[in-house]
Structure formats: C-alpha cells, structure tokens
Amino acid sequence: MKILLFLIFTVGLIVGSFINTYSYRIIRNKPVIWDRSRCPCCKEIIKPLDLIPVFSYILLKGKCRQCAEKIGFRYPLSEIFVGLVFSAIYLKVGLGRELLPYLFISSVLTAAVFTDLENMIIPNSLVFFGFWGGVILKLFVGTAGVEDMLLGSIAGGMPLLLIGILSRGGMGGGDIKLAAVMGLILGWKLVLVALFISFCVGGLVGVMLVFFGLKGRKDCIPFGPFLAVGGHFLHTFG
Numbered sequence: 001m002k003i004l005l006f007l008i009f010t011v012g013l014i015v016g017s018f019i020n021t022y023s024y025r026i027i028r029n030k031p032v033i034w035d036r037s038r039c040p041c042c043k044e045i046i047k048p049l050d051l052i053p054v055f056s057y058i059l060l061k062g063k064c065r066q067c068a069e070k071i072g073f074r075y076p077l078s079e080i081f082v083g084l085v086f087s088a089i090y091l092k093v094g095l096g097r098e099l100l101p102y103l104f105i106s107s108v109l110t111a112a113v114f115t116d117l118e119n120m121i122i123p124n125s126l127v128f129f130g131f132w133g134g135v136i137l138k139l140f141v142g143t144a145g146v147e148d149m150l151l152g153s154i155a156g157g158m159p160l161l162l163i164g165i166l167s168r169g170g171m172g173g174g175d176i177k178l179a180a181v182m183g184l185i186l187g188w189k190l191v192l193v194a195l196f197i198s199f200c201v202g203g204l205v206g207v208m209l210v211f212f213g214l215k216g217r218k219d220c221i222p223f224g225p226f227l228a229v230g231g232h233f234l235h236t237f238g
C-alpha cells in the first residue's frame with residue numbers, strides 16, 4: 001500500500017515533468033517529442049542526470065549547470081503538484097478500473113492549465129490526445145461503454161457550447177472541447193458536478209480579479225484552469 005503510493009507519487013512527478021516539457025514546447029511551436037531538452041538561456045542540451053524531477057532542481061540549486069541561469073520554481077512545484085494529485089486519486093479509487101482513466105484525464109487537464117494560463121490556448125493536439133486516450137482507456141480498462149461516453153461528452157460539452165453561443169464567443173472552443181473530453185471520462189453525472197464546481201470557483205475568482213482591478217469587466221479570463229479545478233476536485237475529494 002505504502003510502496004504503491006510512493007510509486008504512484010513518483011510516476012506523478014515524472015508525468016508532471018513531461019507536462020512541463022509538453023506545454024513549454026507546444027506554446028513555442030517546437031516539436032513535442034524526438035527532441036532533447038535544452039536550457040532556454042544557453043541552449044545547451046540538458047544531461048539526463050539533470051532531468052530527474054525535483055531532485056535535479058535541488059541538486060542544481062535551481063540553476064542551469066552550464067550558464068547558471070535560474071530555473072523557474074514552477075517546474076519542481078508543478079511536478080510535486082501532479083505527484084500529489086496522482087496520490088490523492090490513488091487513495092480515493094485504489095487499484096480500481098477507473099484509476100488509469102482518472103490519472104490520464106488529470107494529466108490532460110493539468111497540461112491544459114499550463115497552456116491556457118501562459119498563452120490562453122488549449123491546443124487541439126491536446127484535446128485530440130485526451131479524446132483518443134480517453135476512448136481507449138475507457139473501453140479497455142475502464143467500466144464505461146460507448147453510450148456512457150457519448151452521453152458524458154454531451155453533458156460536458158453542451159453547457160459550455162451554449163454559453164459560447166449565447167455570449168457570442170465568451171467561451172473558447174478549446175474549453176468546450178476539453179469539457180467534452182472530461183465528460184467522456186468522468187461520465188455525465190460527475191462531469192455535471194465538475195462543471196458546477198468550475199463555474200462556482202471561476203465566478204468567484206473572476207469577481208475577485210475585477211474587484212482588485214487585476215482584470216476589467218470585459219477581459220477574457222481563461223476557463224481551462226477552472227475546468228481542471230472542477231475535475232481534480234471531483235476525483236480526488238468528491
């Protein structure tokens with residue numbers, strides 16, 4: 001039990017590291033795979049030993065080995081975050097059939113948070129990956145059938161699509177598609193609860209941002225992070 005928890009936490013750290021690399025590269029239109037990681041400052045290829053999640057950051061004291069440029073604290077932080085989310089999901093669902101689908105969707109959601117916060121986009125490639133990964137995992141590992149997945153997608157995507165139409169583009173296409181993928185994996189009941197949480201938290205944060213003058217009334221606020229909050233909240237605490 002404890003060894004498994006440690007193992008899942010470690011897998012979370014590694015996945016978190018991949019998500020960092022993915023979101024960094026996709027935003028900058030760089031190839032996502034088949035490319036070595038380089039320091040963004042001196043362009044030196046980073047050695048495998050310096051790519052170990054969290055540990056390398058501590059060993060290098062947060063600096064590039066070659067040029068001593070600071071490495072953002074967000075990297076180890078987000079790795080630990082994914083590790084904790086993975087652990088929480090495992091503690092909740094155990095080694096059940098939904099474990100893999102849940103770990104998968106939480107990874108996709110986390111990647112969407114990074115790209116949405118940094119660049120206000122949820123890449124189509126990520127939604128595509130989430131969709132097919134979700135379908136395969138649900139069919140071969142999870143418990144849902146095709147009908148459940150279809151119903152879940154509609155329950156997840158439709159409310160946001162309606163908001164998008166009614167507000168004339170107030171909801172991004174990426175958010176709508178991501179919510180549909182979320183529904184595919186969570187099922188219609190859970191995704192509706194997740195959406196409800198997303199709207200509550202999103203509304204609250206939106207009001208606060210406007211109140212403190214950080215955003216104007218008409219500014220766009222990315223919704224992806226709130227979708228992720230809703231999704232994570234559900235399969236970890238719900």
Ligand SMILES: [Zn+2]
Nearest residue numbers: 039042064067
């Ligand atoms: Zn460097």
